[in-house]
Amino acid sequence: MKAVLAIDQGTTSTRSLLIDEATAVRAAFRVELVQSYPAAGWVEHDPEAIWRDVVSTARDALDKAVGLGLDVAAIGIANQRETCVLWDRESGQPIHPAIVWQDRRGADWCQRFIDDGLEPDVRNKTGLLLDSYFTASKLAWLLDTIPSARDLAERGRLAFGTIDCFLLWRLTGGKVHATDATNASRTLLFDIGKMAWCPELCRMFAIPMQILPQVRENDALFGMSERHVLGVSLPVTGMVGDQQAALIGQGCLGRGDAKITLGTGGFAMQNTGSHICHSEHRMLATVACYSAGAAHYAMEGAFFVAGAGVKWTRDKLGLVASSAETEVMARSLPDNAGVYLVPAFVGLGAPHWNPTARAVLTGMTFGTGPEHIVRAALECVAYQAADLLNAMTLDSGLTFDALKVDGGMVVNDWLCQFLADILDMSILRPANIETTALGAAFLAGTGAGIWSALPDATSRVPLDRHFVPTMAMTERNRLLSGWRDAVRHVLC
Ligand SMILES: Nc1ncnc2c1ncn2[C@@H]1O[C@H](COP(=O)(O)OP(=O)(O)O)[C@@H](O)[C@H]1O
Numbered sequence: 001m002k003a004v005l006a007i008d009q010g011t012t013s014t015r016s017l018l019i020d021e022a023t024a025v026r027a028a029f030r031v032e033l034v035q036s037y038p039a040a041g042w043v044e045h046d047p048e049a050i051w052r053d054v055v056s057t058a059r060d061a062l063d064k065a066v067g068l069g070l071d072v073a074a075i076g077i078a079n080q081r082e083t084c085v086l087w088d089r090e091s092g093q094p095i096h097p098a099i100v101w102q103d104r105r106g107a108d109w110c111q112r113f114i115d116d117g118l119e120p121d122v123r124n125k126t127g128l129l130l131d132s133y134f135t136a137s138k139l140a141w142l143l144d145t146i147p148s149a150r151d152l153a154e155r156g157r158l159a160f161g162t163i164d165c166f167l168l169w170r171l172t173g174g175k176v177h178a179t180d181a182t183n184a185s186r187t188l189l190f191d192i193g194k195m196a197w198c199p200e201l202c203r204m205f206a207i208p209m210q211i212l213p214q215v216r217e218n219d220a221l222f223g224m225s226e227r228h229v230l231g232v233s234l235p236v237t238g239m240v241g242d243q244q245a246a247l248i249g250q251g252c253l254g255r256g257d258a259k260i261t262l263g264t265g266g267f268a269m270q271n272t273g274s275h276i277c278h279s280e281h282r283m284l285a286t287v288a289c290y291s292a293g294a295a296h297y298a299m300e301g302a303f304f305v306a307g308a309g310v311k312w313t314r315d316k317l318g319l320v321a322s323s324a325e326t327e328v329m330a331r332s333l334p335d336n337a338g339v340y341l342v343p344a345f346v347g348l349g350a351p352h353w354n355p356t357a358r359a360v361l362t363g364m365t366f367g368t369g370p371e372h373i374v375r376a377a378l379e380c381v382a383y384q385a386a387d388l389l390n391a392m393t394l395d396s397g398l399t400f401d402a403l404k405v406d407g408g409m410v411v412n413d414w415l416c417q418f419l420a421d422i423l424d425m426s427i428l429r430p431a432n433i434e435t436t437a438l439g440a441a442f443l444a445g446t447g448a449g450i451w452s453a454l455p456d457a458t459s460r461v462p463l464d465r466h467f468v469p470t471m472a473m474t475e476r477n478r479l480l481s482g483w484r485d486a487v488r489h490v491l492c
């Protein structure tokens, strides 16, 4: 039976999965990734660690494929988006750690451009806002800060890429410098109407265009992996940003279909078809998929801290020994006792887009204990999701009464029920929450001819559970009003 090797390089972990032609996940290998916080608001990853984890998990998966009798026909890559890598084309070595999407060091650049009144034009071209979440200001920082980087870049010695592009470069032994349109659409340098790098935006951020990768369709033949890397040469026929991958992996292929992914951060995305929906409520327009010469778009709302807040209660505060324990703690309380966490550890994303905001816990009394803080870290995910969905519905006019969820956090039943209650809509959790890997596999398998068109996950991936709202409206409104008060503390 044919299969695809799907690589999902996420913020907190790297996964390699085998997905067979019946779209079943046959094996999965995962390695956690170390996060580095070298200064306030900075977040970095070691690109070599990412590469090692990709190679080791992919090799494990390919070994397993032999045992399972699977004929792996292609590789698909989904990745944490916006994260910036700059490397030397001759040595193949990154010249600096990867600057992660959560990193705020480019905030001053963006603010200067906002002050100069440039944001409306940037929004029209890119669908994005002038925020340091996106790649351009991270790249500008690297070129301005690393000695001789600008000079090397102008002489064509350096290559820039998001994680997909860096992995492709390494897999192909430095032969292919390319990315896909969904990843390009997150850089602030890509015109999503023209589907091309934008020279004016590159000039604005002082980015020499010779360092940019070629942009391809999501199911293109990106290149062949070198035999010595994975022990076998395979075509890479799918690359896609992880949130767009999840949209595809959830079967949100029609206009109006929506999902929310709750991993490190929270990402709500709604398919807007061939229409670029320019938001009036500070949502983003982005490329959902580019294939057969046609671009499909999505509206997106992103918040930076979802599971990252749970990780903070576990790793920094030591309030829980495992992420799973948060569910037990949240259930142990009858209510939140007025305690809210606004998790602005790296500023606030949509709809506020405030890079300098910092996290607060409000409403604490002497009765507040670890369980209240843990519960607040879970509750804030639902409140942030509510803020996003309200804005998205107002913008697109496309309403929905059920929402598909995925990402590492949604194994938490308490959180899914609370989400249903706060959003006042049904929450649909698929049996396989690895929808990101599925999306990457669907693209790669389509590119490699395993499927003649993108498989529709809705007919193939069974539902695990349907969470129905049960909370009274007065209670929902009381909780949301408490959340809005807490957010005001952060924004004032
Ligand atoms: N049972 C759980 N309850 C709440 N959060 C969880 C649970 N299990 C994992 N998480 C959170 O999910 C996140 C990992 O999700 P994942 O989708 O793998 O992230 P990413 O793709 O960003 O690396 C972590 O931040 C972790 O804290």
Ligand SMILES: O=P(O)(O)OC[C@H](O)CO
Residues within 6 Å of the ligand: 009, 010, 011, 012, 079, 080, 081, 082, 101, 241, 242, 243, 263, 264, 265, 302
């Ligand atoms: O790694 P994830 O799954 O948290 O996704 C990160 C996003 O792509 C950032 O935009």
